Amino acid sequence: MPPRSWSPKPAVAALAWALAAVALVATILGPEATARVMLGTATAMLLALAAYSTFVRPKLTADGDGLTVRTLTGARHLPWHQVKVKLVRTRRLGREVATLELDWRQGEDEQLFVLTPMDLGTDPEDVADVLHALRP
Structure with missing residues (x-):
């Protein structure tokens, strides 16, 4: 794929x-x-x-091996078995905003990546659906 x-x-x-x-x-x-x-x-x-x-382009890349998130400090590859993909909806100022959270953990190291619609260029819900479909 x-x-x-x-x-x-x-x-x-x-x-x-x-x-x-x-x-x-x-x-x-x-x-x-x-x-x-x-x-x-x-x-x-x-x-x-x-x-x-x-x-910082592309911000998020997904393939059969996992996810790659690019930040100002460089790109980080997150294997599928080490990352949890979660769609979070937050209500602020009378408006509901969806963000995509990538919770990565490897032994003692852990990191949370929060991706907004601006980071992704599209609705995080659509991205979450694709990521869940790609996940082995």
């Missing part, structure tokens, strides 16, 4: 880069110091989002 992968949508990365460029120009041309500080902070946040959406 061919590997499946999920990543942030390219449009999100492109929009973040464009907004960061606009914010940078506004920061440079800002009329007063307070405005430049606030715009500079917004620029830094947009640049971080753009870089994250661009360089």
Whole structure:
């Protein structure tokens, strides 16, 4: 079975880069110091989002051997027998949000990966269904 992968949508990365460029120009041309500080902070946040959406691709890959999760510190391969896949629904501010939790454990080492719709580029429920179908 061919590997499946999920990543942030390219449009999100492109929009973040464009907004960061606009914010940078506004920061440079800002009329007063307070405005430049606030715009500079917004620029830094947009640049971080753009870089994250661009360089951490694909965020999740699934194949017959297990899952591979890519983070800022590198990729981690999680064999199927060491990972629990769980769909979690949380209600906040009157809105229900689904996240995909990958609970990995190997001996004393353990790590929890929480993937949002933005990380996956799609609904986590759809990804969970595919992962449960791929799991041997």
